[in-house]
Amino acid sequence: MDRRFAALALVALLVCTALPAHAQDAKCVAAEKDLPNNPDIAAFKACAGTKPITTECCRKLLPFAQLYDCLKDPKYKAAADQFLAGATTVDEAQTQCLS
Helix, strand or coil, X not given: CHHHHHHHHHHHHHHHHHHXXXXXXXXXXXXXXXXXXXXXXXXXXXXXXXCCCCHHXXXXXXXXXXXXXXXXXXXXXXXXXXHHCCCCCHHHHHHHHHC
């Protein structure tokens, strides 16, 4: 009986820790699809070409702060860098907007 309880507790723990990661991944997948067509992101790209990136330009990213963790995934960071090509990079935007 104790083994079953321990196994059930372990499964419950694994499910509980996986759910937030799954929810974040769902946000990242949706963002990858939607953000390239978002006018606020396009406006950021347009103003980020001027160096240094201004505070006003960085503010255009505030509505997307909940997606910041998506950039830890190399796949999403590469997609963002590809979108921003010619204007800035994710690393440059992070350095200038978060410092």
